Amino acid sequence: MKKNIKLICIDMDGTLLNSKHEVSERNKEALKKAKELGVNIAIATGRLFCSARYYSDIIGVDTAVIASNGAYIKTNYEDKALLENPMPKDVAIKIYNIVKKYGLSVNFNSWDTLIREYPVPETHAYYVMNKVLPEEKQVKFIINSDNFVNALEAFEGNILKGIVIEEKENKDHLWAAKKELKSIFGDKLHIVSSGNDNFEVMIGSSSKGNAVAHLAKSLNLSPEEVMCIGDSENDLSMINFAGVGVAMGNGLDLLKNAADYITDTNNNDGVARAIEHFVLNG
Incomplete structure (x- = not known):
């Protein structure tokens, strides 16, 4: 069922990365095709920015990086942070x-x-x-x-x-x-x-959901134009925000219960399958 998706936000561990901490070729291809259609891509992770940016570079697609579970948003190393929310x-x-x-x-x-x-x-x-x-x-x-x-x-x-x-x-x-x-x-x-x-x-104001909302607003996008994909408790806020919330097949039940769609596992190209279903096909 193709949707008018303009921003895809993807968790890393257990979602974009397989159990060997690799990004599959099918996932890379789906992300590239979505980008070619004008869809914005963002990685949303608990990891710090440097680590997430490394995997963004591997994908070969220009992405924003939502790091530290939504406390920080940046694109490249040299760019100014779009959001920075430190704790005292x-x-x-x-x-x-x-x-x-x-x-x-x-x-x-x-x-x-x-x-x-x-x-x-x-x-x-x-x-x-x-x-x-x-x-x-x-x-x-x-x-x-x-x-x-x-x-x-x-x-x-x-x-x-x-x-x-x-x-x-x-x-x-x-x-x-x-x-x-x-x-x-x-x-x-x-x-x-x-x-x-x-x-x-x-x-308290830092979450993946709030960060995705901040990024979407900066792009003049509504929640209905956003798809978020994740597997764990820290992904719940962005799944709830997105117009299309996708839980991984290997994800927690609490995420599956909140999601609009359950895709395959991280070891079976679950990210690519979700992008193909909602963005590339139809």
């Missing part, structure tokens, strides 16, 4: 102290820098990605295990998002920390998960 340092410090009570650690990021207490493992996606990027496009790391609060204070005005990840099988303390943050901050923070091992924290 006192909020970041309070998040850090609450998370530490549960024996967890939190990574904070700006658009190009990851702030951590502990060294970055060589298996970390940003570490691996940096090996193939020129220096000016690499993710920067700030490691401070001695006084993490000082590191946050020094980054005042640049902290876009925090993420807490737990790799252990028992995650009760992870969800307890998430629950406490929600009870303390309420709608002052936007707290969502992008997988079953994490939760991510932004200032």
Whole structure:
């Protein structure tokens, strides 16, 4: 069923990327064909801008990048940000102290820098990605295990998002920390998960949905002209905003229940199939 879609916003992990963190050729081809028809393309991700921009370059299609779960929008490295919504340092410090009570650690990021207490493992996606990027496009790391609060204070005005990840099988303390943050901050923070091992924290007005709305408005587009595709809780706000909300076949039930359409999985060209269905065919 072809729709009058003028903007497609696509989540990355679990959506555009397959389980090998690759963009399939069918997905690339569908995106290129949509772009040739005049459709705007945007990547919408929890990742920081540098990482998302890398995959945008791989696609071979000029895209806007909605990064840090909607706290930041930018096109290219040199361009001015279309949207930047940092959290105050006192909020970041309070998040850090609450998370530490549960024996967890939190990574904070700006658009190009990851702030951590502990060294970055060589298996970390940003570490691996940096090996193939020129220096000016690499993710920067700030490691401070001695006084993490000082590191946050020094980054005042640049902290876009925090993420807490737990790799252990028992995650009760992870969800307890998430629950406490929600009870303390309420709608002052936007707290969502992008997988079953994490939760991510932004200032309350930052969400993928609000960022997509901001981008659509800048393009003079209505929600009915927007299609959003995702798989996780952090995609729900943009699925709800879009005229056509698409859930991946591998997506969470809460997303499928809210979506207008359920496509195939990320390992079976689900993004391409949705674009073909609503934009290219008919």
